[in-house]
Amino acid sequence: MTHGMRIERLLLTAHILAMVFGVAGLVLVLPHPTWVLALPVAGQRLFAWSMAGGGIVYILLGALAVGLYGLRVLGARLLWGFLVPAVGLSLGSELLGTSTGFPFGHYGYLDGLGYKIAGLVPFTIPLSWFYMGLVCFLLAYGGLGGLRRDWVRLAGAVALGSVLLMAWDLALDPAMSQTPVPFWEFQEVGAFFGMPYRNLAGWVGTGAVFMAVAAGVWGSVTLNLSRRDLTLPLVVYLVNFLFGAVITLGLLEGRYWIPIGLGVLLGVIPAILCWWRAGQAVSANVILPELDLITR
Incomplete structure (x- = not known):
């Protein structure tokens, strides 16, 4: 195992632990404030800091882990070819959404996710679009290895990857907007478990746009x-989906099994199947026109 891979695993482990700590705080501790009051002063301060900054930490750790992974497996050109459109276009979509209501519906971000760009969108939000977008796209691409034409495979990865991304939101959105400690809120009553249907369409559309642009930048790559x-x-x-699902099911009423179940059907199961279909080859090669570059 290389030094870079050790750092990836360390960041991934820290990312998971940050989410576990956040779930425990939101689902187990906050509903029982006497537990917090029983802590020593230092413990109360640590808990208050974790509730205020935990969202920022887990997103940053996830983006760093996936970024280092992408650099190792894809190389710098392909990684930047995905990161720039993912961050730039998702930020533009979020700024448009928080200003006009298109494409997600009328909503606004509360505190807890860091400095807000233009006073509207926390800087961590485009980073979450990047790291979850990349893992969704790569899982979809790996699962579609039976498609021999490069452009057909890339188009399929864009379509399936954007659906995987939206399926994650089915678990995340109720957890982040409707629980006792929300991070954003809709300013309209959504017909789908508090979410507007166009929010789901906005997720698919935003993901498809930046994945398609990234696929165009990548070009003829296998x-x-x-x-x-x-x-x-x-x-x-899986851990990001589970994060939202546990908070949603732990703090909201039982009928929220429906969006979670849809998320499992449209996201978790296809993601696992894509991983399984990818095969058991040892290495990941990047084949470019006129060049044979092995990224390891």
Whole structure:
């Protein structure tokens, strides 16, 4: 194992632990304020800091882990070719959404996710679009290895990857907007468990746009991704989905099993199947026109 891979695993572990700590605080501790009051002063301060800054930490750790993974497996050109449109276009979509209500519906961010760009969108939000977008795209691409034409495979990865991204939101959105400690709120009553239907369409559309732009930047590239190569993306996808699902089911009424179940059907199961179909090859090669570049 290389030094870079050790750092990836360390960041991934810290990312997971930050989410576990956040879930425990939101689901177990906050509903029982006497537990917090029983802590020593230092413990109360630590808990208050974690509730105020925990969202920032877990997103930053996830973006760093996936970024280092992408640099190792994809190389700098392909990583930046995805990161720039993912961050730039998702930020533009979020700024448009918080200003006009298109494409997600009328909503606004509260405190807890860091400095707000233009006073509207926390800087961590485009980073979450990047790291979850990349893992969704790579899982979809790996699962569609049977498609021999590069452009067909890339188009399929854009379509499936954007659906995987939206499926994650089915678990995340109720957890982040409707629980006792929300991070954003809709300014309209959504027909789908508090969410406007166009919010789901906005997720698919935003993901599809920046994935399509990234696919265009990548051009004629063939990635031979094995199960081993896609293990980190699968773990990131599953733990982030579980994070939202546990908070939603732990703090909201039982009928929220429906969006969680849809998320499992449209996201978790396809993600696992994509990982399984990727095969057991040992290495991930990037084949470019006129060049044979092996990224390891």
